[in-house]
Amino acid sequence: MGLALGLVMPGAPYSAGVAAATEKASPAPERTVVVSVSKGFAPYYFVDGAGEIKGFAIDIGAEIQTITGLRFEYQIFDKVRAVLPALRDGSTEVNLSIGITPKRSAYLDFTRPYETIRISHFIRKSAVGIEKATDLDSRKVGVVRINRGRSLLESRGHAKLVIFEGLEEALFALLSGAVDSVAYPENILLKSARAAGIDHLIKPIGPPLLEVKRAIAVAKGHPQLLAKLDAAVGQFIGSPAHKRIIAKWFGEPQSFWSKKKVTIAGAILAALFLFGFLIYRNRAVSRFNRELRGTIQAKDAAENELRNLHANLEALVDNRTRSLQSEIAERERAEVALRESEDSYRTLLAQMHDAVLVAYDGRMSFANEAAMQLTGYSMDELSGMEFHQLLTPHGVEIWRKRRQDRLAGLSVESQHEIEFLHKDGKTVKSCLINIKRYNGPDGSEAVLGTFMDITDLKHAETSLRNAQKMEVLGNLTGGAAHSLNNLLVPIVGLGEILKEQIEDNEDQGEMIDAMMQAAESARQLVARMLTFSRQDDPQQEVIDPYKIMRKSLDLMKPSIPSTITIWEDLDQTAGAIFADPVQTETVLINLITNAAAAMKGDVGTIKVGLTRAESRQHGLAPLGDENFIKMTVSDDGPGMDEEVRERIFDPFFTTKEVGEGTGLGLSMSHGIVQRHGGHIDVESAPGLGTTFEIYLPICDAPDAANATPG
Template identity: 30%
Template sequence: MIPGSDPTTLDEARARIRELEARLEESEETLAAIRRGDFDAVVVQAPGGGQQVYTLENADRPYRVLIEQIQEGAFTLGADGALLYGNPRVAAMLASVPEQLIGRFLHEFIDAKERPALVRLLEEANRTGAARGEVCLRSAAGSHLPVHVSLSRLQRGDGAALLCGVLTDLTEQRQHLHELAEANAQLKAQGMERERIEEALRQAQKMEAIGQLTGGIAHDFNNLLTIIRSSVDFLRRPSLPEERRLRYMDAVSDTVDRAAKLTGQLLAFARRQALKPETFQVGACLHEVADMLDTITGARIRVVVEVATVECFVRCDRSQFETALVNIAVNARDAMDGEGCLTLRLTGGLPMPGIRGHVGSRKAFAAVSLTDTGTGMPEEYLARIFEPFFTTKAVGKGTGLGLSQVFGFAKQSGGDVDVESTLGHGTTFTLYLPEVEAAAGAAITSPAPVEATHGGGRRILVVEDNIEVGRFATQILEDLGYDPVWAANAEDALERLGADGGGFDAVFSDVVMPGMGGIVLAEKLRDRLPSLPVLLASGYSHVLARDGDHGFELLHKPYSADQLSRVLRRIIGENSASGPTQKVPPS
């Protein structure tokens, strides 16, 4: 008992609570009885003395209002599948009135082709208690309406089962799906049209680039051919003085070298140059190049070399590397108008940054930079500086291929080249090449040339499909004192050599030939006759550019008689000194 409380008041409160609980229990029992159909109505004495009448209608009114107002179609099916109830939304879906639906079967409002699906839904709902699916309604007016059907089994007290269902209109959803499909189709069509336009643009750009490239090559080669043709015309004159004859012969030789350099720059830009990689110390090479640049740049340009004390090695074609540095230096000389300072700087162990939108690398790179104190370049030039035949120099002052050779060499060697420039403050070109470990006997100086001597009657098998080049090559070898035999293709060469080499001392073969190429021929001979030296010659081969020289000696076209003699004497001499070699199975 609570202190200070009146016992009488507490008893009255408890009595009141029991009375309310009893009335609540009575109300619940009454409502249950009404719903079971035990009574049609119940009259209850109200607290104020009046009376309240409870019927099934007013007891379930809130639920009926909800069912009548929802925007989903609600219905009830009897055990035989007849409609026992349908709310106004179902009637609207079927273009009918609720009173006309009662007693009719649901399958009457379903397309004939969809009735098996409805039967399956009804069977599943009766068996499992619930089912869901999609069907298409057909109204009395003949219209069609896609709907989603949800069925639930309701077990009554008398043991009979009813099916309660809900219909959801899918028209708007299907319309959205249709619109999405149309939008997707339009996007695909637009994407295909965009790809077509982009491809056409790329083709147009390619054709423009090819036109510029072809025009530049034709211009330069025609200039070179003019010199050669004029010189040859003068050499044919019987009364030409000896001094002028020598001058014209030197002009022809120099012009051929310039033509070979031009094609080499083109191949380097296209990354199709057959490189001869070697491992060398970059710092020592820079000092040698700097000595050569003193002569190229002139006395008024000071060449400074800054090399770290730690040795740095790279593996690439040393000749192409030196050519790239010379090409950059020549551009720097012209930018400084022959007066200023050119700084060659080497930094090892650096990551390569992203350049012109290309991803960089965290591996160690040797960064060789050349910085001049020239006039610099505007921003719009930097984006085109490595394009072939792009030049800011006056006509006749440059071909526009020097920096394209630098770009092609860097890319083919696994690196890249970057440029920074400020108007009035000079330009810096930075060449990035992958750094490698020092190789045993890494080259830091060029090997001494082998002295050319007489062929001594050694037999050389010349393999060349071009008639003019084949005749000229055999004539050169005869003049050098060799005994050449000419085969027009690789298959004929293999037949002449036989199983024992046919008495030949070496094979001199072109790389690009119809049928079996020179590399395949050389590999077959390496397996069959490992002691027979093979010398390859090529002006260009995509196989050599991609995979290297495959371990064979390579002579680049155009070659001179002196070059051919030196290489043949060296490989034949090395073979004679080493004796027969053991055949190594191919890996």
């Protein structure tokens, strides 16, 4: 809901502006009615530069107050979207101008309509090939975000909507050719176009998309108020005041050329034309006589020359004809060869496995099938795009740096890695194989680039490095853990024997207890190291992730400082998973513990979420086509920079102080998630907190509904 500016009380600027129009009402106000308006919905209601509330609906409200004896107090909202919720929850009672729809009638009552507006398509007057609304099915249509035109076209499934924040932005996008049409209420659009001086450049087409009747809306539960306002609207419709207000806000602009001015201008033009004609006639007659004498002399000379040329004309024509025929034949052969060469070249580029992009003056002009698959855009979409629009922000930085180096005369390698941003938001790493620059037919710079998608290769290299590193670290950790465990056995055993033998010595008993606690801490560390080094499959069963997360939260809440708030958003119907309950719980406890530790006892919030996720929506296509559950743990702590984020899953890497952590928790969690066929992501930046997302495949087994909590 938008931020309310507050009720306008008696004597305040907004109520004073309306009171001036209601001075003729003799009786005292019958009651005060709270009316909701938006300060940014011109021309219906808006706040002008002097802080006054103005508009078409405000003028109508002044007349309705005069008729009914009611007094309106305006509650002004920053955003239009906040008006309807205020009526629904009862914080306001009336809105002076709202379109009547079945959906709104469920929670609002309406007076009889006092205005009907038409929502239509507007196009440029110079547009070609657009005669009716169906001609726009495959074209870009502009709509305003908060407007009936947008919801209408979205409900009809129009695929190429371009959404703008305001009408002015949409109009100038239409004139610039960024869109082919703007769908909007006719009266408001034409009013704005006239104010901007561009109404002669646009026109509506076809029948209206929809006619919307506008009326005064009353919140449910006010039948007497509705009846009074409805009667007042009936009295107001068709009155001189009604016509005056419509003409004021939506009337045609008065033309400069009145009938009298046209008559005077016509008489002046006629007199000037007659005077000019007389002068021109006298000069023309004199010039004609001179030219006639010259023409006669030239005619005699031309006849003599013609007689001289006639003898050689036939030979000249024959020679020129043969020369032209030879030139035409040679040009036709060259054109055929050029077309064949171009067809062969295009066929070769189209069938290449590597992606090929050609740009003139920085804008795409050709892309083969491999390039369209790489970027996700069609040729129509790519046409006119600039190359940097296809790259990730990191890719743009690399590309511009290399371009600056090239312009500075520095040596630039022809082959390097660059990141493309796929149309669906997926990052594709590609290798720039070759770049060639040349001048186009019109002298513009042309660039031809060939690219090879190496995403799968990069993933395979990363997976191989991680597997090798984890295997070596697992073997080392497992060996060290077993050795430590062997050393701990006699320590624990002898400690228990000593404790039994010195029951009466309290000081020595306390020292032995301290020794046993240290041994227990060492044993827990050994257990973690063994879990990290274990390479066998987890003990999996069908479990309910909601119950696992519920259990983990119940275990952790007592140990989390009271200054930290835990916010939960858990979908109990997200689905069951096939997983080891103990290991899954271990992962969640590690993440919640790290989130609490990141805030170091300060005030903060830990958010824990559970939902269902599709692989294609989250870039998990390499894991398969099945659906996943997504478990989220986030905090609003200090966050991590890129260097720390890249190493966060490395074994024994920790940002905690010495003695506060082993650095095995996240690496162990990463290994557990991978062994379950899942994926773990981390998003973090300095000052923006940290979010961990765990994706595990959903189990569609028949007994999934009865999954155990583990």
